[in-house]
Amino acid sequence: MSATVIMETLRRHFAHIAYVGAVLLILLISTTMAAIDAPSGGSMEMMRLFIVIAGCQLIGPEFSSGTLQLILSKPIHRARYLTSRVAGVVLALWIAIALVYSADIIARAIGGHEISWRTGGGAATASAAQAMLICSLMALFGSFTRSYLNVAVYIGGQVLLSMIGGFLQFISRTHQGLFASLGEFVRTHPGVMKTIRTIDQNIYPSPPAVPFDRNWLLLVVSNAAAALLLACLIFRRREVPYGAD
């Protein structure tokens, strides 16, 4: 990895008004929630949205601003550049996550509420792992799409998988009419629904039921690494036209 690219990515985040504003907003919400003793880790979904927004800018803006051309004109490996970009964004997100969960603990301590270290720590760790997965997926989708299409692929994929899962569930209960034979097929081939569910759980894993669930963390981190490897493989062949978005 390239320290220059990581530091530049971090610098850009901390100098960006949108990043600072979003972190402050989540901090404010997290502190308020902790002050009224709302369940610890409640800001995890909000954090996920923030991760998606931050992660979708991994590749797209690089094309339009020309930084990619500038950096690739120097002798730096493409894969090294991409992994460093992902590491930089993930690091910026980890700092935000640490700030948010620290604020949660401080607000609870000031308010005299019980601090659930295990639940809060588990939620923070899960958010940190999710940041790795989402950023790697954004890098993967961004390695073959243009500009911000990666976020469309990510959200569209989630919606599509839910729709397919729901549709299969519906037709599996159909015994007559238009979908009767399809329903029979789904019932006799449970692997179809299982495959859809497995894909869904691997790309869009729900938060773990147990804090610090070793299996869940390994699933997320190994998928993140696999996505990053695929992103690097595709990015090797990617042409870099100026102003591509």
Next chain:
Amino acid sequence: MARTELFNRSSQRALPVWLPVVVVVLIVARVISSRYGVKAEKDLIRWVPAESAARMAEITRKPILYEFSAEWCGPCHRLEDEVFRDSRLAALINEKFIPVKLVDRQRETGKNPPEVARLEAQYRVQVFPTVVIAHRSNPPATLAGYQGASHFEKFLRGIP
């Protein structure tokens, strides 16, 4: 040619060797780790009230898993600790069955709630814990007593 270029360090399009190594190591670790569940602080089963279980079973076409237990029963607590708090086994139960927990109160209060009494009579429950898998098209499968998590898992996986 593309293949030799893949790990050729002088090429700008080369792939770092550490990345595929990390992926393989993580996937192997994940496969090994997934064989062992993670223990939670509390029960991970999404229990369904006995009254709504039949309707849910009809909608989802899943069999109902009745767990008959009692507060004073030691093996029931072992079952809860070793199976219902295990992330892997709990996920298996939540995915395959409609789980219903029925706690016998005969010893404490002298009588049971009507639904518990009816189901205990229907499935001829003699010991605690007893687990009954009720499917509308198959005869019920019963496991009386608790003989360890692996035996329990074998019983669950044997249900079609």
